[in-house]
Amino acid sequence: MTEVPAKARVVIIGGGISGCSVAYHLAKLGWTDIVLLERKQLTSGTTWHAAGLIGQLRASQNMTRLAKYSADLYAKLEEETGLATGFRQCGSITVALTEERREEIFRQAALARAFGVDVNELSPSEVSARYPHLNIEDVVAGVHLPLDGQADPGNIALALAKGARMRGAKIIEQVKVTKVTTKEGRVTGVDWEANGEKGHIAADHVVNCGGMWGRDLAAQNDVTLPLHACEHFYIVTENIPDLAQLPVLRVPDECAYYKEDAGKILLGAFEPKAKPWGMEGISEDFCFDQLPEDFDHFEPILEKAVSRMPMLAEAGIHTFFNGPESFTPDDRYYLGEAPNLRGYWIAAGYNSIGIVSSGGAGMALAQWMNDAEPPFDLWEVDIRRAQPFQKNRRYLKERVSETLGLLYADHFPYRQMATARGVRRSPLHEHLKAQGAVFGEVAGWERANWFANDGQEREYRYSWKRQNWFDNQRAEHMAMRQGVGLLDMTSFGKIRVEGRDAAAFLQRLCANNVDVPAGRIVYTQMLNGRGGIECDLTVTRLSETAYFLVVPGATLQRDLVWLRSHVADEWVTITDVTSAEVVLPVMGPQSRELMQKISPNDFSNEAHSFGTAREIEIGMGLARAHRVTYVGELGWELYVSSDQAAHVFETILEAGADVGLKLCGLHAMDSCRIEKAYRHFGHDITDEDHVLEAGLGFAVKTAKGDFIGRDAVLRKRQAGLTRRMVQFRLTDPEPLLFHNEPILRDGKIVSYLTSGNYGHALGGAVGLGYVPCRPDETGAEMLASRYTIDVAGRIYEAEASLAPMYDPKSERVKG
Template sequence: MSAFPTQAQIVIIGGGIIGASTAYHLGKLGFSDTVLIEKHKLTSGSTFHAAGLVGQLRSNAGITQLLGESVKLYRTLEEETGLATGWKMNGGLRLACNQERWTEVKRQATTARSFGLEMHLLTPKEAQELWPLMDISDVVGAAFLPTDGQANPSDITASLARGARMKGVTIHEDTLVTGLTVRNGRVTSVETSRGSIACEIVVNCAGQWAREIGAMAGVNVPLVSVEHQYMVTERIEGVTPNLPTLRDPDRLTYYKEEVGGLVMGGYEPNPIGWAADGIPEGFNFQLLPSNFDHFEPIMELALGRVPALETAGIKELINGPESFTPDGNFILGQAPELTGFYVGAGFNAFGIASGGGAGKALAEWIAGNGRPPYDLSPVDILRFGRNHQDVGWVRARTLEAYGKHYTIAWPHEEHASGRPLRRSPLYDRLKAQGAVFGEKLGWERPNWFAAEGEEARDIYTYGRPNWSGPVARENRAARSSLGILDQSSFAKFLLMGKDAEAALSYLSAADVSGPAGSVTYAPMLNERGGIECDVTVARLSPTSYYVIAGTGAATHDFDWIRRNISSALDAHLVDITSAYAVLTLIGPNSRKLLEKLTRDDVSNAGFPYASLREIRLAGAPVRALRLTYAGELGYELHLPTEFALTVYEALMAAGEEFAIANVGYRALETLRLEKGYWASGSDVGPDQTPFEAGLSWAVQLNSGRDFIGRAALEAKVGQPLKKRLAGFTVADPNVILLGRETIYRNGERMGWLSSAGVGPTVGLPIGHGYVRRAEGGLDDAFLLAGDYELEVAMERVPAKIHLGALYDPENERIFA
């Protein structure tokens, strides 16, 4: 055994598959001064009892890409290291046993096609030919991914560890982390039972222990342990080595072949949390007592699918706790609390499927100085917020997410646990008026409003939902007269200091040097030229700016801005989200309403578009911004939280003359789709440049000013674009567009929809998506010359492309 190190460039904590994979990929990238430490033995946490299924398809392109990287690695790893991995590319089957599930599966198949994955729809009989042991009497159809498979978790981890050692990484087992030393905002050493290791970077891959490890350095890792059981049988006649993995979500179960028998497990709707008061000391290579009573409902469901289980011998019922997260996605990336502290944990029982790709992404993240290799925002630790600080809240939401693991993933479905948590001052008032709320980052936000006689709750479906009528009603109110929307959940930051302009000018591709009162859409780019932060900034004074970001981007955008302000500058960022409520007025009568309640000049000349005015409104100090995300005359009223209810009441009373209507976020979505505005996080993100997103107007390349991403954009000037954001409509109003539908041009697959919905004003389903072309580039002539179709649940429907707004393309209503 090599001598225990006293220093290293990188220390990885945790010797499960994620830690081993990260070590392997760091070694491949040349980071040989890397040490992996494991408190007991490799795989002794949850890896050794993982089921080992490897599926690839997810609803996000980046995560699907990551899972595909796992398969690529597992196919070659054994040859590289000489250690068996147990990898078999035997394919994966997914069953559907009712029409709604079949619709979900067909939409998943379309998503797979969008992302370039091979996926086939099968009849029940065709599925049975691949999996002869199953009863298909209730099966409607199935999907088959031939490149899915399974692996032996312990073997593949050992192979990764050998690969890491072959590249110079050292691994030390039986080494307990006892503390982390933090100085000047970063970890400088890892304290262990065998001594201290000075280091520059720490990677927390400690699985169920990751939250405890993070807490040692003041880092929040929102995960909890949940019991997860599966059964291992003796040999069963007819179970062959090449039997595909099988997922039967309507019966909550999954299956894989193992030594001629079956592994069968499931996701019960009433999960049992574990170790609420901490994981017991010495819990290594250990399982929990089998809970046959709790597993019995899963067993009964399985018997209906695989009758051979009735007579099969049972080797064991494994009850192994695993780490799960509040949204069912794993956690990667650099923690917002520290520099150089990375996390790879919370894999929700698909750590083996994710392991190869997650380790690769995390290693490249580290090599990129905190920048992920591609858009991984659904798993980025920066997606969490204040609501995730409380472990009780995290546990409640995580158990709900676990219980929904195999339920139908309904469009627009909301979680119910841990609510309400963060409420604007208007919450009770809006609820009394029929508001049906959604939740984002703990905030309660009005999605739509039920009128008298309408049921104020979401009824989920893959068809036309019950809120369609109310949302169309709200859309009409905003277009014809006046709507009001509570957007208090906006993230709001104050950037101040004598160098505030210099700091923001380097961060943003836009010109933010305008005078006090100017409002600028100011996209912030990464070094690849992708849109990292989709923000609006308003200049308050020569030394201060007001920065507005989306609710879900609160942690990410604050972290990005803070980290990219040079320490040599006098510029400081403060989160003031909770200090201000936001009431948004939408519609042609919005100015008339303001004129009834303020003596300040809100005329078009006195208060032009893209400007800010400090006004008095109904006795309250209001920071008013003339902006729109709906394509109508509109204003955002930002005001101290304690005035919110008073101002809302005044607006509603004075607005009766204009038939003012409450509108929700789902109506806002229809309004922005009709206007052709982009949606942050779906239409624009880190993998899309302003050129590709149609936002060239927001970039100031001719200023001579340096900003993050400038060099990448300059290199693209004059080069043909390989993807372009465009709008699409379908003539048939009965077609339901949800996003991820495949785009076909002249019969060739060329991309997918990034966001979609319906436009009540134009009376058409609407989608936005990137048309992609690897060779030859994309210009207007090419785009407009094609005949387009969208694949919706595996059926192609004719579509029309649009390169401009469907509603008010001349912007006459905005500037009225």
């Protein structure tokens, strides 16, 4: 055994491809004193039995950027290290057996073009020409990515390990980390044992690359790492004579993928209902191990495969393989620093795409550790999106039985998880359910997405066209535009910031001026040093020493980390109070009339102007009424203590009968906000998007004094914008927009939509997206161009606007 050092700058736990990649990339950045500890042998957990598919196109630009980086890296590793990686760019083909799947893969092809990925749409005969062994009688279409490929996962990991060693990293096998040690909220190192010996390595950073062991390791330090192992199956045929090299083939409608390798075919499956594994923990001795065969479980996949590729009927089975891999509740892996423990980093939970992900993920995490900020927007895979409850093992077991299969399921817009539901509910959940609510889930919260009519089925019928709730959304949308609607937004994250220095602290973090009188509400962003948006929120001053912050439910953990990590020597307390209050937005031109029916307070502009909050009476209870809106209409958000929520809801509902009150869901709120061009964090604005280019300069007050990001704002004002957020409306009322559709300016792809929905008041699909521009280009010059949007390969004319198309002067909001 190599001698274990007593001190290191970083200890990486786990010698799969993820850990080796992190070590390699930290070493490339010039880090010394890197130690990687593997409890058994390198690659012995999951890496050794991975299928090794290298697909470059992912669901977003930055995930695609990371996958493309992996492919480029693996192509160069052999030359750098002398170890063969087996990487070859044989291309990949995905085929569709239904019109809905064709729409999906053609939308993906359009996205690939926007991301600069080489792609070709294929007819059934063109699919057959590239994959002659395929039965195409029910194939509708295909998509070909010529630069995709396959590789040998174990050899890639070993090559990364060698590259790390060549730059001075120590990689030590047969050493198990038993504990990550900490002091005062920061890691101090690891305890280890090997062959009866025990020891300690002092370290500033620890990286958990423990794969399916990672969750339990993290739990020792109360770090939430929600993942769970599932059984993953494939077979390898006997040698097939005269089998030429073939592209990787995916037939998602049959849950199957095919890889030709050395004259054999590997057939793998992502079956709809998976088999979770390791509920009682994973054996200490597990190393290069297989799980018991379950041919009955795999047989439905194999039957379809033999029909799809008749030559398999003649080929014998050389290997029937079943091995465990880790899956997460949302099919996205985890990167970043643990929210509650400084210096504890994570790269784990790869959902069977670890080989194509690990090269880029290792690079991104190394940059993040080196620079103390991510190299670009990584919110999709950020560990801070994990909710504390998600480490619950029963929850994980139920959820991952679904998420494995979702990798190849139709990725319909608005698709809702079916398993592990109902964990977080508003106090009004049963009231809403009784009124016809159909729920979706975000961050564990059950939220009313739409309301079914009497006699209408209360479930989704998914499609890329208009879904079964489209008319319900229109009715709810128009109720808020023309009458009055009521929503339940209890899932908003709510944070109290209190103390002697609360005002000074928030002034330093917020771009807008929050040193305002008590009762004022300020819309603001918190920026990073590049002027990118870290948090998007409203700040309400409650008193001289107390503020109330409202953030999206999905970003609550992220926003708490940002606040707490920036406390210097201020006297300030930061408290999550999300579950203490229900939030009931009353929205629409008749909202004032309704408020006057349920409360004796004065709701005139003079008594309660836009951007103010105050306590009011409702029925026999009390609420805090915030005059703000996320739908672009006159309205109030009512913050009600959870114990009084049912009474207040019943009071509003009873009085609302006289003014045509309609219960509204999140789908209608989203379509209203997109009509008004309100930004959504995670889609339209991220830590990579400059606040001025996002069109939010009105919420930035550089004159107030110093704040994080102020210098970046001043520099951008001086240099000019290189892109601007633009709103689009399709002139054809039929097609739908969701997000990621390519934007064409004068016939050339320049960008893609960050979000989209149907604008029922505007009479067509509406989207938001950034358009590149010259720093000296005027808005009029930008809008003089012809804009079109690519929807699954069809090009549609679009109107473009820099101002909101709906109520551009916000006269309705302030009415």
